Amino acid sequence: MFLQKGMKTVSKLTISSAVLAMVLAACGDNENANSSGASNGGGGGEKKVKLRMIESLTSDTRTAELQKMIDAFEKANSNVDVELISPPFDQADNKIRTMLSAKEDIDIVEARDVNISEFVNNGYLEPLNDYAKNWSEYATVTKTALDVGSLGDKLYFISNGLYQRQLFYRADWLQEAGIAVPKTYEELVDASIKLTDKSKNRYGFSFRGGSGSNSVPESMVLTYNGANVNTDDSMFLKDGKSIYASPEAKQALDLYLKLFKEGSPADSVGWGFSEQVQAFTSGVTAFLLQDPDVINSLKDGMEEGTWATAPMPTGPSGIALISAGGAGWGITSFSAKKEAAWKLIEFLSDNEQNVEWSKSYGTIPIHSTATEDPFFNEGPYKTLLDMTADSNTFVNFKPPFIYPAYSKFGTLSMETGQRMLLGQATVEETLAAWAQFWVDAKAELDASK
Known part of the structure; x- marks a missing residue:
């Protein structure tokens, strides 16, 4: 969840x-x-x-x-x-x-x-x-x-x-538009933009800007950093820097912002879990990144054959970082x-x-x-x-659950992320806030040992 x-x-x-x-x-x-x-x-x-x-x-x-x-x-x-x-x-x-x-x-x-x-x-x-x-x-x-x-x-x-997250997609929409199932984040964003038709209240992506919103940008930043991530301490790279302080992080967050602006409903800036799932099941959006606990809702609320699942999108290096x-x-x-x-x-x-x-x-x-x-x-x-x-393509990492501060990151990332999505902060400012959070969290953890 x-x-x-x-x-x-x-x-x-x-x-x-x-x-x-x-x-x-x-x-x-x-x-x-x-x-x-x-x-x-x-x-x-x-x-x-x-x-x-x-x-x-x-x-x-x-x-x-x-x-x-x-x-x-x-x-x-x-x-x-x-x-x-x-x-x-x-x-x-x-x-x-x-x-x-x-x-x-x-x-x-x-x-x-x-x-x-x-x-x-x-x-x-x-x-x-x-x-x-x-x-x-x-x-x-x-x-x-x-x-x-x-x-x-x-x-x-x-x-x-x-x-464990996977990609849920409207198989009927993709077939109708002649769009292949996205394999990369770049393909996912492109497909989301192509499928967006505001006049029909159709959008590409079930965005989540409210509570729990850190999951998608975190996944994208991890995947774009790829093999440079320290999979045993996943908020940091192998060189000790925060994953959010890398050029790859900016590349990922630029794409994330584009996904919101051009391929997602404007009001999804405040959506949580329920709203993003409801948008997918009700025929408003074409793509959803979620855990398997949504499967029963999809079975109950959608016609068989209209939806399907695919692996998590990969990044520029051809791998994706995943966890359970x-x-x-x-x-x-x-x-x-x-x-x-x-x-x-x-x-x-x-x-x-x-x-x-x-x-x-x-x-x-x-x-x-x-x-x-x-x-x-x-x-x-x-x-x-x-x-x-x-496992060569889908590389597992340990989420930072050992950090007592981790439970606070969701709130910080939601609030700062929403400001970015609404144009009140830049991508650079947002990444700097996230990077500093984890530098401080690591110092706190080290001090407690």
Whole structure:
């Protein structure tokens, strides 16, 4: 999300369970921590346990699916009651921060790749290593899923699904206009401009200038810097400079600005996730860069055959930098019911539950055994496998989740980016602000060590 989703190292594998493992790349106080929530229901005489959990990436469909899974857990564990708190999507992260900082009665929290460092730095999350090592299905959880929920050698949340971006496009529009599916960012911008017809309320690109807007310019700047990027510290080049302080960054951001001005709706300067997806499904835009959680919305809202997926666009050097990310369930450090909380997480995270969750919500499962299900290696998900199989072209990088300041970058980049899009700041001024943010963030991180 990344959702508001965040993004989350993936190595070359063959198309097997290991391949999907990479793509899945791009989540009662007296109970025993190694027992399975599905198989150990509470007895009649056991003390009733009340768990409170809060989710972050809320939507009506997602919350309903999560509640269905919780109901099944409660049926199998009659001594546990679970209260699910589902704030509105655009308020959820702030509400979670407020509740955690006040140490309110919350046992399970949906943490995300974009805020794991912040939460750990503030002491909000309990390490899960000792719980997970006794979990019978731990061995099939993919390395990518574990990396997303970890800092250093400590696991802080179990991913409930993984995200990895790909290109969604209107196959019917391209065929009608005789335009090939874009393979590069330059081709994407050119096609977006050609398909834009304001008199018909048709535009090329589903732009996102509001919350979460940093994902596309960040992806373009990374891809334009290509092999010069330090993939283990991706906001910096191999020479130590910020990715935003390079000539390639200006080339990428100039193209990004052109995409907005000539190939996107003017009001998309304020669009967030919902608006950009709605524009694509309603027939306003031709291209959308998003994670697989939009697939079900596209299936529900568009005619079969009118849309399709393609790999992420490449840059001038012929490569694209990609990553996987996700959110998942963690236990608060101040919970008095950690054993019961783990039992619920274990239940929600088992292969059966996670596969159903991924199918209904549109994420990539966290277990390598999901390759046995053709649902995930056919259709719109196949693009993700194709990218993983071609690691020479689609190079994986580690997003900067180790930086406590990372959660603040989204706000900074949105505000400064909007000023640039509206002509109130230059590309050079915008890049300078982004570069300085990461220089300061690195100094802060180094000082804390």
